[in-house]
Each structure stands twice: as structure tokens, then as C-alpha cells.
Amino acid sequence: LLAGAALSGLIGVAAMLALIRHTRLKDDAALCLTLSVFYGAGVALLGLVQQQGGAAAGLEGYIVGKTASMGRKDVQAIAVVAALSGLVCLALFKEFKLLCFDAGFAQARGMSVLALDAALMATVVAVTIVGEQAVGLILIVALLITPAAAARFWTDRLGRMAALSAAIGALGGYLGASASALFSKLPSGPMIVLACAAMFGLSFLFGSARGVLVRLKRRAALDRSVDRQRLLIALAEATEAGASRTEIADRLGWSHGRLNRALRRSADCVDVGSNVRLTAAGQRQAAHTLRQRRLWELLLEMDPEAGPGLVDRGAESIEEALDPETVAALSERLNAEENSVPQPGGAV
Amino acid sequence: MATWDWQIDGWTVLIGALCAVAASLLGNFLVLRRMTFLGDAISHAVLPGIAVAFFLSASRTSLPIFVGAVIAGALTSALSEAVRRFGRVDEGAAIGVTFTSLFALGLILIVQAADKVHLDPDCVLHGTLEMAWLDTVPVLGAEVPRTALTLGVVTLLNALFVTLFFKELKISSFDPALATTSGYSAALMHYGLMILVAVTTVASFEAVGSVLVVAMFVAPPAAAYLLTDRLGVMIGLSVLLAVASAVLGHIGALEVPRPFGFKSTTTAGMIAVAAGGLLLLAALFGPNHGVLIKALRRKANRRSTAE
Numbered sequence: 283l284l285a286g287a288a289l290s291g292l293i294g295v296a297a298m299l300a301l302i303r304h305t306r307l308k309d310d311a312a313l314c315l316t317l318s319v320f321y322g323a324g325v326a327l328l329g330l331v332q333q334q335g336g337a338a339a340g341l342e343g344y345i346v347g348k349t350a351s352m353g354r355k356d357v358q359a360i361a362v363v364a365a366l367s368g369l370v371c372l373a374l375f376k377e378f379k380l381l382c383f384d385a386g387f388a389q390a391r392g393m394s395v396l397a398l399d400a401a402l403m404a405t406v407v408a409v410t411i412v413g414e415q416a417v418g419l420i421l422i423v424a425l426l427i428t429p430a431a432a433a434r435f436w437t438d439r440l441g442r443m444a445a446l447s448a449a450i451g452a453l454g455g456y457l458g459a460s461a462s463a464l465f466s467k468l469p470s471g472p473m474i475v476l477a478c479a480a481m482f483g484l485s486f487l488f489g490s491a492r493g494v495l496v497r498l499k500r501r502a503a504l505d506r507s508v509d510r511q512r513l514l515i516a517l518a519e520a521t522e523a524g525a526s527r528t529e530i531a532d533r534l535g536w537s538h539g540r541l542n543r544a545l546r547r548s549a550d551c552v553d554v555g556s557n558v559r560l561t562a563a564g565q566r567q568a569a570h571t572l573r574q575r576r577l578w579e580l581l582l583e584m585d586p587e588a589g590p591g592l593v594d595r596g597a598e599s600i601e602e603a604l605d606p607e608t609v610a611a612l613s614e615r616l617n618a619e620e621n622s623v624p625q626p627g628g629a630v
Numbered sequence: 631m632a633t634w635d636w637q638i639d640g641w642t643v644l645i646g647a648l649c650a651v652a653a654s655l656l657g658n659f660l661v662l663r664r665m666t667f668l669g670d671a672i673s674h675a676v677l678p679g680i681a682v683a684f685f686l687s688a689s690r691t692s693l694p695i696f697v698g699a700v701i702a703g704a705l706t707s708a709l710s711e712a713v714r715r716f717g718r719v720d721e722g723a724a725i726g727v728t729f730t731s732l733f734a735l736g737l738i739l740i741v742q743a744a745d746k747v748h749l750d751p752d753c754v755l756h757g758t759l760e761m762a763w764l765d766t767v768p769v770l771g772a773e774v775p776r777t778a779l780t781l782g783v784v785t786l787l788n789a790l791f792v793t794l795f796f797k798e799l800k801i802s803s804f805d806p807a808l809a810t811t812s813g814y815s816a817a818l819m820h821y822g823l824m825i826l827v828a829v830t831t832v833a834s835f836e837a838v839g840s841v842l843v844v845a846m847f848v849a850p851p852a853a854a855y856l857l858t859d860r861l862g863v864m865i866g867l868s869v870l871l872a873v874a875s876a877v878l879g880h881i882g883a884l885e886v887p888r889p890f891g892f893k894s895t896t897t898a899g900m901i902a903v904a905a906g907g908l909l910l911l912a913a914l915f916g917p918n919h920g921v922l923i924k925a926l927r928r929k930a931n932r933r934s935t936a937e
Contacts, residue, residue, distance in 0.1 A: 322902020424730030
């Protein structure tokens, strides 16, 4: 029974890959096509089987899975397949990684992309077949995708992501099955999927590498840094006596609240009295910032095509962001500029 | 040749054809916009929507079910878009996570309300097309199967949508930015398409089940895509191929099992197979993009460059 499923699955994968390679159909269309047409064939064949009086193959279990009614043999089968696929993934880790990120390079290095694709797909087929018994047809898709997607929020490194996704999947399986066993009328397959989905949701919000909260924090930090730079430059352009808060706020286009917050954060650089002025330290900072800004502008003037891609507003100094030769060239130009004609400060 | 009873088989083919045509009309744009996966997801996701509507309305009338399905479809589409945008998640993964989670939720709700809602697995998986002709309503004096009526309305609706918004759909499928600057709302087209996908799925539920309807969405348009480069022609071809699949599918369901000693098999399954077969023919022998033609061209090229 499982052998038939495996064969059909592999043929399906082969058909899909063939469609993508030889026709102009895109991968999503090829996927859905293979899926639904093979499904139709299966349904048609099933219709024949049912007439023969064969077992109705438990169609309902097919949708929902039958975790509760699995026996020892089923568990053994799942364990074996899981172990084997884990081994395959470990052994071919480097190759799969390359396949995912740069298939062209892999091909150039002599790896057969087709063979790797086939190996990956075969593993997926095997896992799907055993997994379907546990959680059903549609939900196995959830288990293939959700733990991995959740893990993605916590790291940028594939190895860690893989390990974490395995852990999340295991935890989801445990929590879901337990919940289903403890409470009545909670089918196990969907509960497992919901447990994984809940972990996805948590990772979505709190993930340390790409979670929403972390990105908001990073964004806020960047905003603060840019505001500080603009404040310093605006103050540098004011007269010796400084300027009133209202004048500066107007100049920058900020509200008073925003200005006050920025002033508090830059307390080491500013002197706040009836007028706002720069301290000595502040003047040095402002000069540094102005120079940085001018260097970036020179880069964009020098190289309008590649320049914009290199700009990093978050970098503390241009030396961190660019290579030494470029920085040296830009500095030369800046010095020549400063020595030839007195320039007004850069735009706020 | 099996006995052909026009009352049974005629209606069966007609219902199958209507379902196929309704789906193919929309499927053209799903294929072009590379949104077939979203279409597939929606067709799965409407299932819990239908069940919830069943449960809440406790009636078998169609309208609450359609509303439930539309809500489920719109929810799937909106949620997966939100996940993609705010989580910077890949589109396929976002759709996969969303619709499976919603589906799981729906299944749990169905099981919880098992006494009020009976989920017939046959209906879900492959529909009950062979029985559809039995359930009739009187229309203008004649007895018309309810499914045919529903599907007929949906087909008309889809045809109207595609015809009225042909220009907008065309531009927003190929160049969404141009569409927006031209004043058409690409987002509106997107949501309109998705809602109609949900409606079509529900209408096809009893005919071919929610899983096979995907074959109807994708196979005839994909075959048409391989046969022509012009959108209008593609839509027309997909309709023709859809009808052909329905006819061939039903005949196949009755005839093909015979030599092997069986009686007949499910029409819905065979319609999907027929559609797949037509696609294969188109892929191999298509006049511009077929594999055969390309191989012949390559040979001719090699010969001419060798000279």
C-alpha cells in the first residue's frame, strides 16, 4: 500500500519537474496541475476499488488523520522514515543549502541539480506518506511549512534554523496530541497544526532575528540615530548664540515633542537654555557628522549608478560601510573641495 | 457502449461542463498572475467556512453557505498577505501557513459541532456528480437539477466579470504598476478574483468536491496557455478545453473501466484526468510551445548553423 503511494508520489514529482523544465508553465501552475490531476486519477481508481468491495481506504481518516488509532507498527514506520530523512538531510546538508540559494553555482561546481532536486522531493514524498496517517492530507502541508517558517524568525543561519524547526515541530506534535488526548472532541491532527501555528504566531511577534517587535525596535533605533544627526547639523548651522526651540523645530519640520525628545537624548552635545546651542563636544560631533554626510554625497556624485546601493544610513561612520580605497578617494575630493572654495554646510 | 440516458448523463455532462467552464474562466488569470497556489489554498480554506455557516445558520439553503465561503476565502487571502508583508515571509510559505491553520481550525469546529454538521468525506473529496441530476427544482416548468442552476448562475457571473473587466484584468495581470497608474485598482481586481474563486469552489462542492475543482481552475487554462500567446484566444480555448474535459471525462468514466472488468467510476476524477490528458497533448504538440515543435526547431537550427 505504502509502496504504491510512494511510486505515485515519485511519478508526480517527476511529472512536475518535467513540466517546469520543458514547458513554459511556471512552477506554481505545474505544482497545482500535478496535484489535482493525479488526485483525480486517484479518485477514479478508488472508485474502481470500491466496486471491487475492497476497503474504502478510510477516506475520512485521509482528511483528518488518525493519530489516535495508530498502532505500534505505524509508529515504527514513522520513526524509521523520520530517521532516514534526517540522515539524508544531514548528509546532503551542504548540497541542499547550495541548491536552495544558488542552484546555478551548484551546477557549475559539478553537482547534479536534478539529482539533488529528486533526492529532496523523494524525502518529502516519504515523509508525506507516513505523516498523512498521523495528520491527514492537507495538514501534512502545515507540518512541512509551519515549523520551518517559525524557525526562520529566530535566526539567519540555515543550520540553526533546521535544528530549531525540528524542535518546534516536535513540540507542536507533543502539545497538540496531548491536548487532543486530554480534552474530548479535539481531533489530534488539527490540534497539532494549531499548536505549530501558535508557535508560528509567537515567533512572528517575538522572534529575535526577524520578529515584528525586534524589527520595530531596530527601526526606532535607526530613526533616533538619524534624528540626532539632523539635530546636530541644524544646530551647527545656527549662529553662535544658538537658536530658539521653535526656530529649530520649524527648520527641521518637527513637532516640539520630537525636538524635546531628541534634545534629551543628545544631552552631552547641547546646551539648553533660553536658546539651544552646541557644546564643544557637540561641535566636534556635528563637524564629524557633516563630514560623513558630505562624503556620502560625494560617493553618490561620483557613482550615481552603484552608489545608492552602498549607502548605509545606520552606519556610524563611512569607514565602517565602505572599503578603504573608496573612502580615501572620497576624502581626497573632500579636502580639495574645502581648500578651494568655502562651501556652505550641507542641506539639513 | 453503455446505455446513454440523456436525463442522467446529459445533466451530468452539463453540470460538469458548467463547473469546468466557471472555474477555467477565472483560472486563466490565476495562471497568469502565478496565483494558482492561492486559488488552491482558498478552495481548501472555504471548507471550514462552509461548515461554520452550516453550523450557525442551521439550514441547508445556499446563501449563508456562500457568504461563509466568501468570508473564509477573503480571510485566507488577507491573512496570508498580512503574514507575508509584516513577517517578510515568502509568499508560498505565508499562504501555506495561513490556509492550513484556518483549515485545522475549521476541522476542529466541525468535530465540535458533529451532531449538527455532518461532513461527508465524499462531498469534500470528489463530489457526487453522479447523483446531482436527482435533486431538482422546478424552473419555468422544467425540472432542473439544483446544482446545474447554481453552477449556471456562477458561470454567468464569472463570464460577466471576465468580459466587463477584461481590460483591467489584462493590465493588472501583466503590469500591476501600470494598472494602478492608469487608474484601475489592481487590488480590487485581486479581491474580486479571489471572492469569485471562493464562490465557484462552493458551487462546485457538490459537483466535483473541493479538491478536484483545483484541476478545473488550472488544467484547461494551462493547456490554453501552451497553445497561444493572446489572452482573448487563451480564454476562449480554455472554455473549449473545459467543456471537452467534461465530456471526455464522463464518457471515460463510463467506458474506460469496462475492458478491465469494472462497471464505471467517478466522473469527477475522470474529468480531472481528461483535463490533464489534454494538457499533456498541448504540452507535447502545441504549435508554438510544444515540446515536439521545439525539438524539431532545435534540429533545424543545428542543421542550418552547421552549414
